[in-house]
Amino acid sequence: MSRPDIAVTGLGMLTPAGINAESTWKGVCDGEPTAATSGRLVGLPVDFCCSVPFFDAQESLGRRTVHRLDRSAQLALMAAKEALQDAALDTQAWDGTRVGVVIGSGMGACQTWENQHRQLLDRPTRVSPLLISMIGPSTPASEVALLCGALGPTLVTATACASGATAITVARDLLITGQCDIVVAGGTEASNTPLIATGFAQLGALSTRRNDPARASRPFDQARDGFVLGEAAAVLILERAEDAAARGHTPRALLAGCASTTDAHHPTAPHPDGRGLKQAMRAALADAALTPRDVDHVNAHGSSTVLNDAVEAQAISTVLPGGPFVTSTKGALGHSLGATGAVEAALTVLTLQHCLIPPTANLESPDPAFDLNLVVKAAANEHLGVALSNSVGFGGHNVVLAFRTP
Known part of the structure; x- marks a missing residue:
């Protein structure tokens, strides 16, 4: 259907x-x-x-x-x-x-x-x-x-x-x-x-x-x-x-797909190989009938913790080998816990609407271990059609939302 x-x-x-x-x-x-x-x-x-x-x-x-x-x-x-x-x-x-x-x-x-x-x-x-x-x-x-x-x-x-x-x-x-x-x-x-x-x-x-x-x-x-x-x-x-x-209202963006998974690994730490986040990213793309190559941008969870950023970076580079533009707005806004997934979803919608990717504030020396196309220093004007918003929570919760332009 x-x-x-x-x-x-x-x-x-x-x-x-x-x-x-x-x-x-x-x-x-x-x-x-x-x-x-x-x-x-x-x-x-x-x-x-x-x-x-x-x-x-x-x-x-x-x-x-x-x-x-x-x-x-x-x-x-x-x-x-x-x-x-x-x-x-x-x-x-x-x-x-x-x-x-x-x-x-x-x-x-x-x-x-x-x-x-x-x-x-x-x-x-x-x-x-x-x-x-x-x-x-x-x-x-x-x-x-x-x-x-x-x-x-x-x-x-x-x-x-x-x-x-x-x-x-x-x-x-x-x-x-x-x-x-x-x-x-x-x-x-x-x-x-x-x-x-x-x-x-x-x-x-x-x-x-x-x-x-x-x-x-x-x-x-x-x-x-x-x-x-x-x-x-x-x-x-x-x-x-x-x-x-x-009713004659033009949407800002379309929620094309979403997925949720659980690591079942540790009360606070993500699974070392990011298996739950990888699964959620792949499932969100499948739900949206999209391929990894369709993704232009990822609004990362990017919490600024040693473990999360390493695991998420590895998950993004593995699932999305095309090198989409990646940013985290937590450098500017901090981590608002239960609100952050909604905040970042809204910002992902605005990113698609304006074809403008906010920079990752305070990112001066990207970790050389990460194979990511990070947006730094200034916002980037890019043609965008599809974006993912990643959210990760204590207890192993992973949620990925896939948005696309109308």
Whole structure:
């Protein structure tokens, strides 16, 4: 049976590079790092991160809404509002029973957990009566559904740092199987907190360049020493292409295929030969009816850790011997954990739309062991038709999304 094309008809983002898609796109194309010392992390072994710059959530969402939501849910709502506007959808006029929401998160309501635990230790009566609704893993998705009146499936994905990408694969399935006509999909994370930062530092996953935070995240560089913790949210609006055409809306890109695999190897380390990621890349291409030679660009997971970058580089060069242009935006944005797969999917869509590949910020000395066609120093103007977005998460999660131009 023929399968309908899935269109990306809108997107919204809040990242350390800006509080909307336009400013984020400009920031990553300029290759500007965003990591800086954080007042929230003072005195910790790693006291810097990448934070979303000031945004007035109360102006957009209202004081009462902001008061009852963790920052991760606030970011998701803001991204969803932008994506819906970008897709030119009237949420008052649509059939909400045909609209779904899928939002991924790797860590959940970390800021609320930590803040409220401090209240508990200080005086139990100060714990918020809204605590339970604030910390529920389903809250960002249910709040997005409430925002837009989505009455179809409202789901949450949690596949560590691949959560946002997994949300997009689930959304695609809801459209292909006919359960929904529109799906609001993405990821959110706001985990720049003392406990989470300390946990990753104790694990040895974070860069320790306290004297030069802006240059700490160095994907694929031979001097890389760990990732920089970040926060973000990104939401994509997905529809069947024929439905978008019927309402006169031109898609930004098409989600041609996707695949998910698991390494089943180690709680935090990727499989040494990248077998799961290789399998996911090949399966995503097969799902999209594409060949390795069709791929022009890869938005790599590129976390700036010693193990991940080595394994991913080997997987890309093995599966895609044609040498597609490769970049990682984590040099600019840091690693936003469960949101990063959605952020990078949105950036991959913009890359195809503009035929412009953002550079890998801070990549000054590419690891000579890697056989990759890396984009460095400046954005590259190239003719692009097909791109992959790779996402990898602790626990061995691998998700690959294949996008193509309409």
